[in-house]
Amino acid sequence: MNPAEIDTPVLIIGGGVAGLSAAVELSRRGLASTVVEREAAPGGRAGEFCCKAVAACARCGACRLGDLLAEAAARPEITLHTAALVTSAEQKDGLWTVELSPQPAGDDAPGPGAPLGERCSLTTGAVILAVGGQVFDPAGKSRFAHGRVEGVHSALELEAMLAMGAIGPGAMAPAKVAFIQCVGSRDAAGGRPWCSRVCCGYALRMARVIRHRLPETEVTFFHMDVQDYGRAWEEELPSLKEDIRFVRAMPGEVTAGEQGPRVVFAGPEGAPVSEGFDLVILSVGIGPPNGAGSLHELFGAAPDQDGFLAEEGPDGLFVAGAAAGPRSLNESITHAGLAASRAAARVGALLEAARG
Amino acid sequence: MRLNDCDPGFKHQVAAEPGGEGIRVCFGCAACSARCPVGANRPEYDPRRIIRAALLGRREEVLASPLIWLCSSCYTCGEVCPQGVRFTDVLTAIKNIAARAGHAPPSARITAELLAKQGRLLEVTEFENDKRAELGLPPVEQRPHDFQSILGLEPPPEGGEGEGA
C-alpha cells in the first residue's frame, strides 16, 4: 500500500451525532476525515429534538449537536460533504475506494459543510458507518390509528410541536394526553424483539415538559416497563410518578371518538376500558438503518440478529451510533469515540506497514 | 396461594399440545385483554388472567374454570399480541386438556356429540336441500364418517348414536 494513495485517512458515512463525533474525535487524535451526509444538512435525528429542560436540564443530549456542529466546523481536518450518497465501495490491499455521487440539495442548507459538487471517488484507510437507525413508522401498527384519527401523533411529531411552541399556554392546550410506549419495539410478533432503549426516557421527558407548560393537563403513560438512564433518572422517577399517571398496560387500539382519539386498554379489573384523550402520542422505536441491505452489499457489513449493522465487519470497517443498535445521543457520541479510536489504530497500522 | 403447591409442569403440558406452544412467552402486557370482545361483556373473562393462572401452574382451577369455554375464537387477541402468543389456540389446547380430564361443560359436550353424529353442527334436512335445489345448488349430505375418522372415533354401530368427543 502506498500512503500517497489515500485521499482521506478515514471516511465517515452519516453526519448525525455519531458521525460528527467520530470526525471530531479523529481530529483530536490528529487525523483528518471526510464526512458524507445524505441530506442537505448534517445533524441527523438530534436536529429534530427540542430541549426538555424544565426546572433543570433533562439530560436529553439534544443540545450536544450544537457543540459538535460548531467543533466540526472549526476543525480544518474535517471535510464535510452534504447531499452525497455512496454508490459503490471496494476494498483492495487494505484500502477502501468509495464512490460518491451528489444528491439534489435544497437551496442553501444551513450548517457547516458544502453539498458535494460532482461524482468523486475517495480512497481511504478506514470507513465508519454512522448512518443511524430508522424510526419506526407508526403506520406499521395500524391499530393505533396514526394518520387515521386526528390527534394521534408519533413522538417525533410531538418533538416538532413542542419545539415550535405549538403546545402550551396561548397555543394548543390539550386537557388529556396519552403516551403509548413500545410502539414498534419489544414486539417479537412484529419481528422487532428489542427494546429501543431511548423511548421511555424521551416520552417521560416530553410528558414533563407538557405538564410544566400546562399544569392543568393530565398526562397518562401507558407502558409495560420503565427503562433506566443512570442514577439521576432513578431519583427522578418517583416524582414523575406523582406528576404523571402511570398505567401498566399495552393498549389494544386507538379509536375515533366524538371528542378525539380514544385509547382502549385493559382496565384495573382486566376488562377493556375505552378512554378519551385530546392527544395520543405513539412512542416509536428505533430499528435497523434504512437501506441496511444496500450497506451490507456495498461494504460487506454483516447484519446482527436484529438487522442492525454488526460492529465487527471486514477489516477497516467500523460502525458507530444507532446504526449498530438503539442508542441515546450521549451513548452514540461516546460509541463513535470508540469507533474513531479503532479507525485511528487501523490507519496507524496501515501507515506503519507502508513505511516498512 | 402457595406456589410450591402448584404444578410447574402444567404450562409445559399446554405448550406440548398443538396450538399451545406460545403460552410460556406471554409477558402479561394486557393488549389481548384490551381487545377481547368477550371480556367487554363479561368482565371476569380476561385472557391475560387465564394465561397467568395457567403459567403459575394452577392446573385444577384453570381446567375446571367455566371461563375457558367462553372464548368466541375471534382471534383478535392473537392479532394484537406482541409476543405472538395466539391465545385462541392456547385456549384450545387448554380446553382439550380440560375435556380429556372430564371438564367439558354440557354445551361443549353437546356440540361435540352433534359434530360426531352429523359431521357439522346443523342437522341437514329436506328443508335445506329443497332450498338448495331451488337455488340450483347440489344437495348436502350428512357425512359423519369423515369427521369420525379424522377424530379417530369408533365408527358408530349401525343405526346407533355417535359417541361424544
Add this chain to the structure above:
Amino acid sequence: MPARVSLIWQEAPGLSGLDPAQVALAAGVELDDGGLVEAAVVTVAQERAPRGLQERLAGLPVSWLDLAAEIGGGGDAHRLARAATAVARAAGRAAKGTLPPVYAPQPAQSVLVAGAGLGALAAAWEAAALGHPVTLATPFGDAATPGADDDPQAVGLMAAQLPAQVELATECELIGLAGSAGGFSARLMGPQGESSQGFGAVFLAPPGELAPGCEIHGLNPELCVLASKLDPEDWQGPEDAWLHAAVLAGSAQAAPSYSFAAALEAALALAKRPRVQVSLFYTEARVAVPGAERLFRDCRAAGVLPMRVEPGGLEVRGGHTLAWFDPLLGEEITLEPAVAVMAEQSGAPRPAWLDNELTVKPWDLLVPENPRLAGGKTSRSGLYILGSLRGTAPGAPRRAEAAAATADMHARLTGRVVPMPAVRDQLCARCLSCVRACPHGVPQFVGFGIACSPAGCVACGICAAECPAEAIAPPGWGQPEMLAALEAALAVAPEPKMVLFACGQSGMPAASALSASGHQWPAGLVIFPLVCAGRTSQVLVTRALELGAKGVLTAGCHPGNCRSISGNLVAAAKLEMVQGMLAELGLDPEAVSFLPLASNQTRELAQAVEALAVKAEEA
C-alpha cells in the same frame, strides 16, 4: 546549597524602558547567561514564550510572570520597584523548589492510570496509542487481574496487548492528588512506600466490585447465592418433584439493565436444568441493553415465571418464605424457594482521599450528572473517572468511555486552545476566591501565591468574576477589557439600548443560529459573547445599566447543563442580587434577568429578546 535561579528576560511591550539588569539587581537574581540553572523566572506569560525557550526550560521549576501585565502604568521608578518585587517573590518560590508541577511551563504529557480492569486497561492502551508515556498503577500484582464486574477474558486480552511504553506499577494505589490538566502531582503508595510524581492527566478507574443489588432483608443467607457465583449444575429437581428457584432481579428497587440482564442469564441457565422452576422477581423488566429483550423471551420460553412486584412488595417470612401480592389474580402468593439468586450491581468504593484532597469540589460537583461531562470527564480538567466508580455499566460502555476520555485528554494536553489565566500577583489578596470558584481546579494556592496549571483552563472566567481584586482572568476576559468592550458597543447602539450577555455554550450559539437564519434583532441590542454565563458580574451588569442599557438579559445554560458546572447558577444568583439592588433604589428590578437556555432554543431566545425590547421601549 541555594538553588541557582535565573531571570530570563524576554522583551515584551510593557517592559520597554525598564533595564533588565536593574530589575535583576534589585530582585537579587542573576541574568541568564545561557548556562544551566535549577530554577528560572521568566518575565513573559507562558503562552507568549517562544517554543525554543519552552523546550530549554522543560522539566525545570519555572515561574512564568507576565510582568507587562503586572507592572502596568506609573513612573519608571515605581514600575522598577514593582517589577523587582514580583521577580524576587517568584524567584524565591522557584528557588525553594517547592513548586509543584502546576508550574511546569508546558503541560506534562505523562498520564497516570490508577486502577484495574477493562476501563483502566483500555485507558492505558488508548493513551499509549496516542503517544503519551503511561504509568498504570494497579492495586493488584499484575495488569491482567480483572475487576469483579469485568469479563476476565476481555481483560486478559487487553492486558496482553498493552504496549511497552506503559509502565506498570503493581500493588500501587493513588492516595492523593493535586493540580489539574497538564500539571497534576499525584501521591502514590507502592511496595516501596510513598512517592510523589507529576502527571499531565489522571484516570481513576478502580476495579469494580459486585454487591447484591436487591437485598431482601431477613432471607436466610444459606438460601442465597450471588448471580455471579451461581453454578447452575448445582441445582436440579428430585426425580418426581420440582425444585423452586427464585431469582431476585431488582425486587426492592428496579435494577439497572446490565444487572437485570445478568440475572436473566442466571435464570435461563437454571431453567434449563431438569425439573427446576425459576421465578423471576422484579419491579421493572429492565431490558434496555442489547439482546436483553430476546433473553427475557428465551427465559420465559424455557419456563421462567415473570413475577412483577411493587417496589418493596416482596416480603420475607420466617427466613425462608417469599410472599407477594399478584394484582392480576387479586391474591397473595407465597413461595419457599430452595435457592434465591441475587442480582448484583457493580460499584467501587470512593477513595477517601478524593473527598479530602479535592475538598473544594465534593463528589456531586466533581462528577455531576451533566451531559457535558459524558465520556469519563469530571469537572476537574484532566481528571477522568471511569467505570465502576462512576457507575458506568460493565462491558462495552466502559471501553467506549475510556476511548472518549483519552481523546479528550489528548486534545487537552496537546492542542492547547486556551492559555492559562494571567495572575497579577501584586494585586492578588490571597483571598483564594479563585481557588474556590474555579470549577476546573486550575488556580491553586502554591507557595505564597496563585499558580495555574498549564492546560486546565477553559476560559470560563468564573475566577475573574469572583476575584475581588481583579487579579486573575483568562487572557482577554479581564474586567478592564470587558468594560471597555461593553462601553464601546453601547456607545454606538441606538436607543433603546439593551444588552444580551450570551453564554458560549447556549445563548451565543442560539443567537448565532438566529442571526444566520436572518432574524431581525432590535436595533439597540448589544450581543455580548461570554465563554460562560459565569463570567457576568454585578459590576458588568450595573455598568451596562449605567451606560444607558434599558434592559439586560443573560442567557446561560439550564441548571445541570453548564460545562463549568455552576457558572449558570452563579450568574443567576448575581443577577438576583442586582435585581434586589435595583428594587432598593426604586428602579425596575425586572430590567435585568437570567434566561436559562439550550443552544437549540432559538425560538425561546427570540421571544425573550422581544419581550426585553417591548419593556425597553416602554421604559
